Amino acid sequence: MTDPFGARLRAATDARGPFCPGIDPHAALLHAWGLDDTPDGLERFARTAVEALAPVSAILKPQAAFFERHGSRGIVVLERVLADARDAGALVLLDVKRGDIGSTAQAYADAYLDRSSPLAADAMTVSPFLGLGSVQPFVDAAREHGAGLFLLALTSNPGADQVQHARASGGTVAGSVLAGLAELNRGQDPIGSYGAVVGATIGSTEEELAINGPLLAPGVGAQGGTAADVRRIFGASLPDVLPSSSREVLGAGPEPARLRDAVLRANDEYVALLGGVR
């Protein structure tokens, strides 16, 4: 029986630090690494990134879109990323932002959370904007397979507030997502398996971020978020935050040692930040 994702994540971040490097093989990064924007280039890029980053990271976040754009051969590379990262001791959060009606959500959950699937990850990102009830198949699958979910709540993109700050039945849309997560994580120790995505670029928020679950904070680096922003936004919830950056880290490649150093530096920085909170 696999331990719940929350427990596995806490053990991994205690051992390696909270920083979550993203694997986003942009065409521009492939070129910067001297590779072609082809499935072969993608494979070389992904293998180099996983070999360098997985042994020093608690959790990696491949972005599915950059693999899908290469068609079926890109999906094969993604399957390999998932397997190799896990073999190297890292958890994998697949950033796919899925969400749909119940029967289709079930198929997505089977694809990304069922351990017998070739695309199974330890956790996945989910869009709750079809209604919180629409995520139930993901919740059930995560519970069955010891996996985790990260629901979009306060995303890092400009204009996210149009939807996420909208008010419905008293609170905001983001607030109701966060409240739903807090309910799912209630009583879980050391931390629940149901996380939220809260961008490092959001400025400030009055929403309750203490959901007893992990808080993925993308937007560090290329999108302008900094460690100081992470400290200001998350405050007392800092111990549950996974600061995440893709382009900034990958820009250190293709030298494996430089990629590794970028992650080790980021982990040192966030562990130091945590010193003031824990």
Ligand SMILES: O=c1ccn([C@@H]2O[C@H](COP(=O)(O)O)[C@@H](O)[C@H]2O)c(=O)[nH]1
């Ligand atoms: O609110 C969100 C949710 C997800 N992302 C994803 O994170 C990475 C960010 O990449 P950078 O190169 O560090 O900007 C990317 O995969 C996004 O899809 C996000 O940025 N914001």
